[in-house]
Amino acid sequence: MTKKQAPQPPRPGLTPRTVVDAALRLLDDKGLEAVTVRGVADLLGVRMNTVLWHIKSKTRLLELMADAIVGTITCEDLPADPRHRARELMHRYRRALLTHRDGAALVTGTYAAEPHTLRFADTLLRALTDREPAAARAARTLYALVYFTLGLTQEQQAMSETDEDRFREAVTTGPYPALRAALDALAADPFDARFTDGIDRILD
Known part of the structure; x- marks a missing residue:
């Protein structure tokens, strides 16, 4: 039985935001079904465990992606009515x-x-x-x-x-x-x- 590999420490310059940005690029290029932790890791040129260090799970990745999309909405300059x-x-x-x-x-x-x-x-x-x-x-x-x-x-x-x-x-x-x-x-x-x-x- 092989020992489960521990998550790798973060790569310098890699942050949860850069992981989410890469996942959104993957989404736009290949669609939602292609968005996986492995796919994001391949796009970033890192191991899966390095990605998991930042986002913990695919579910968490999707949550952060969804929030990033909503985060592009400006709530300023709205009508008074x-x-x-x-x-x-x-x-x-x-x-x-x-x-x-x-x-x-x-x-x-x-x-x-x-x-x-x-x-x-x-x-x-x-x-x-x-x-x-x-x-x-x-x-x-x-x-x-x-x-x-x-x-x-x-x-x-x-x-x-x-x-x-x-x-x-x-x-x-x-x-x-x-x-x-x-x-x-x-x-x-x-x-x-x-x-x-x-x-x-x-x-x-």
Whole structure:
């Protein structure tokens, strides 16, 4: 039986931030499935244990990556009106997700109680409580906004060029009368329009 190798001490110049940056490069180049501790180590030219010294586990790596994506969102220069402020924050959130390949899938798959994520959530919740002082109602609105945005953006990033044609064919040839009647409306709006409409409906 071989003895389990202990994590190697940190390489000079290597930090958790540089590990996360390398992981985000790997994400953009090859997609979420390719993001592994070994893949990041190979990209950095170090051993896996050197990477683990900084980030402890793949789960922790994904959490830090998700928080880094949310950390690109600026919470300055927001509208004074609470509704417009919340709307603008969600547009910024979606743009941050779209900046990285599989960005929405990455963030959806984590529970990142990290500084950037918490700062964004706090800013959004303050906008919502300025509209609706009841904390429970504002919290549920926050969940609705975030979950809607993650789901829509994940679908957008996963959609291939042929998916819409497959959808149309399945609806028109199958026993789906309600879908068939609304097919043009369902397929007409691009994702940007669907997003704006959904956010407005939730906030209204």
